[in-house]
Amino acid sequence: MTTINPTVNAARAGFARGREEIRQTFTNSQDLWNYLFPTVIFLVVMFFMRDATVPGTEFSLGSRTLPSVVGMGIAFGGLVTTMMSLAIEREDGTLLRAKAIPTGMFGYLVGKIVTVAGMTLAAQVLVIVPSLFLLDGVQLNSFYAWFTLAWVLALGLIATLPIGAVFGSLFSNPRNSGLIMLPIMGLVAISGIFYPISSFPEWLQGLAQVFPIYWLGLGMRSAMLPDGLSAVEIGESWRHLETVGVLGAWAVAGLVVAPMVLRRMARRESGSSIAERRDRAMQRVT
Amino acid sequence: MAVVDETGVPAQDVRPEAEDAVLDVRDLRMRYGTTDVLKGVSFTAHPGEVLVLLGPNGAGKTTTIEILEGFRMRSAGEVRVLGVDPAHGDETWRADLGVVLQSWRDHGNWRVRDLLQQFGRYYAPYSNDRITKPWDTDELVEAVGLTEHAGKKVRRLSGGQRRRLDVAIGIVGRPRLLFLDEPTAGFDPEARRDFHDLVHRLSDSNTTILLTTHDLDEAEKLADRIMILAGGTIIADGSADELARRMSTESEIKWTVDGRRFVHSTLDATAFVRELFVEHGETLGDLEVRRASLEDTYMSMVKQFESGAAEAAVREFTAVTR
Numbered sequence: 001m002t003t004i005n006p007t008v009n010a011a012r013a014g015f016a017r018g019r020e021e022i023r024q025t026f027t028n029s030q031d032l033w034n035y036l037f038p039t040v041i042f043l044v045v046m047f048f049m050r051d052a053t054v055p056g057t058e059f060s061l062g063s064r065t066l067p068s069v070v071g072m073g074i075a076f077g078g079l080v081t082t083m084m085s086l087a088i089e090r091e092d093g094t095l096l097r098a099k100a101i102p103t104g105m106f107g108y109l110v111g112k113i114v115t116v117a118g119m120t121l122a123a124q125v126l127v128i129v130p131s132l133f134l135l136d137g138v139q140l141n142s143f144y145a146w147f148t149l150a151w152v153l154a155l156g157l158i159a160t161l162p163i164g165a166v167f168g169s170l171f172s173n174p175r176n177s178g179l180i181m182l183p184i185m186g187l188v189a190i191s192g193i194f195y196p197i198s199s200f201p202e203w204l205q206g207l208a209q210v211f212p213i214y215w216l217g218l219g220m221r222s223a224m225l226p227d228g229l230s231a232v233e234i235g236e237s238w239r240h241l242e243t244v245g246v247l248g249a250w251a252v253a254g255l256v257v258a259p260m261v262l263r264r265m266a267r268r269e270s271g272s273s274i275a276e277r278r279d280r281a282m283q284r285v286t
Numbered sequence: 287m288a289v290v291d292e293t294g295v296p297a298q299d300v301r302p303e304a305e306d307a308v309l310d311v312r313d314l315r316m317r318y319g320t321t322d323v324l325k326g327v328s329f330t331a332h333p334g335e336v337l338v339l340l341g342p343n344g345a346g347k348t349t350t351i352e353i354l355e356g357f358r359m360r361s362a363g364e365v366r367v368l369g370v371d372p373a374h375g376d377e378t379w380r381a382d383l384g385v386v387l388q389s390w391r392d393h394g395n396w397r398v399r400d401l402l403q404q405f406g407r408y409y410a411p412y413s414n415d416r417i418t419k420p421w422d423t424d425e426l427v428e429a430v431g432l433t434e435h436a437g438k439k440v441r442r443l444s445g446g447q448r449r450r451l452d453v454a455i456g457i458v459g460r461p462r463l464l465f466l467d468e469p470t471a472g473f474d475p476e477a478r479r480d481f482h483d484l485v486h487r488l489s490d491s492n493t494t495i496l497l498t499t500h501d502l503d504e505a506e507k508l509a510d511r512i513m514i515l516a517g518g519t520i521i522a523d524g525s526a527d528e529l530a531r532r533m534s535t536e537s538e539i540k541w542t543v544d545g546r547r548f549v550h551s552t553l554d555a556t557a558f559v560r561e562l563f564v565e566h567g568e569t570l571g572d573l574e575v576r577r578a579s580l581e582d583t584y585m586s587m588v589k590q591f592e593s594g595a596a597e598a599a600v601r602e603f604t605a606v607t608r
Contacts, residue, residue, distance in 0.1 A: 006377060009407065009411045013407040016404065017404055020396070024395040024396070028395060092391050093387060093392045096387055097387060097392065097405070099357070100355070100383075100385040100456075101408045101409075101459070102408055103408055104408055107408060270355075271388065271467055272348050272352060274387070275388065
């Protein structure tokens with residue numbers, strides 16, 4: 001018998017876990033609806049925005065919104081999906097099961113990354129493909145465009161996923177984690193997703209540029225829109241260097257903090273802590 | 287017989303060598319804030335033994351088992367699980383343990399067979415020349431009686447089926463030591479019987495099992511050895527027969543004298559009855575001597591314990607079993 005490295009083995013099992021979870025999402029009407037519903041809304045919004053123009057240009061505001069929405073979608077996938085599923089799976093005991101199995105926690109995390117990344121990707125495809133038929137001016141016809149899209153997507157996920165995991169570990173009650181949706185929605189409003197922010201007060205612009213949502217939107221616009229449109233962005237440029245800088249900083253911070261927070265959370269999991277949460281949840285139901 | 291006094295030191299039993307003990311717990315203590323939950327728990331378990339930790343709710347059974355599983359830090363005491371301190375157990379150690387958790391609604395979208403397959407994969411690197419891990423999925427599904435439901439989603443299972451799945455997940459890695467915390471809570475009688483069969487089959491294959499319950503009947507059916515945990519210590523330790531014999535020393539005696547009825551409880555029924563005959567002779571009638579069962583004694587202890595008179599209950603119980 002050949003010896004198998006337990007860590008490599010767990011990574012493979014984690015991949016299988018993630019694949020299975022993605023398959024389950026696509027065969028579950030409830031989950032599928034959760035992904036399709038916002039997509040439909042965005043498509044309708046963008047469709048009605050197609051005749052409005054980006055201020056100072058002739059370019060369709062709807063077409064400008066598409067890449068921004070994709071950038072926001074990546075941030076949401078990394079932050080919110082990760083956070084919610086960690087909080088829920090802590091409460092229902094999924095994490096404790098992983099803890100009771102050798103290398104199970106590592107496999108669980110690999111599985112979570114595969115699931116979140118896979119579903120985020122799928123959700124963006126769901127937005128992009130129909131938009132290409134509905135909207136004019138979106139250009140995804142060069143290698144450079146796809147290359148930019150790929151690296152912004154990858155870096156965006158690395159920047160947001162660990163942060164989502166940190167928030168997910170901090171909330172012991174998944175319903176409380178909904179609270180964090182308010183500031184995130186606020187960030188969306190000031191991050192230039194649906195309207196350019198170059199006309200906003202400078203302090204608001206500055207605030208938006210601290211967080212990943214703005215940079216993900218900008219990065220995706222740089223991938224999908226004609227070069228001339230960089231003129232309406234802050235600094236009249238796509239600012240790739242700054243995009244890498246800010247998203248990279250979030251990625252590093254997340255990758256340093258997340259393992260610590262996750263380990264601390266995992267240490268505290270036990271049968272009785274699950275039972276306690278179950279009882280509390282039952283009380284909420286009745 | 288392994289009577290244990292209040293300091294947790296065995297009075298008669300010779301403690302076996304730690305090396306061949308699957309579990310070796312000495313003077314385990316646990317304190318939450320200012321409350322002492324465990325005040326010096328000591329016991330050992332040998333390969334293939336089924337140990338039942340019996341005690342009223344809140345006696346510290348779950349705390350004990352969670353410390354042994356490595357899920358909870360202890361305040362003090364020496365603990366060896368498969369020769370390793372559970373506070374520092376690595377993944378190889380974990381691969382020899384089985385923990386049966388209570389499922390609630392986790393993995394609801396998974397199919398039974400897929401889920402067991404997924405969890406089994408993690409054990410593959412820990413196979414050795416004695417044992418191949420994990421347990422074959424189809425054999426395992428059959429062993430827990432879920433063959434008909436193997437393709438079902440977990441959330442479509444009934445409570446009893448779900449519990450069997452929990453056990454299957456606990457044993458998928460063919461553990462040397464299996465922990466079960468209140469395994470049959472909420473079972474109907476049939477599910478309970480099936481579960482007991484499964485436990486017997488596992489112990490036949492030399493798996494050591496530690497399970498907790500507050501149900502004496504269950505403890506008697508399953509245990510090679512029962513340990514009664516109350517007031518933070520193990521107040522009795524022995525086979526069901528040993529405990530029953532020891533506790534049945536308390537008897538209830540009923541009699542009549544000239545048509546008037548009397549009742550008395552005593553530890554030495556024979557001497558008391560001899561006295562009765564000497565005193566009343568021919569006027570004595572309707573004599574009835576009934577030994578209190580293990581259950582009577584245990585139940586009265588639990589009742590007192592739960593009404594808050596924990597210390598008194600334990601004292602009384604210990605006196606009776608001495």
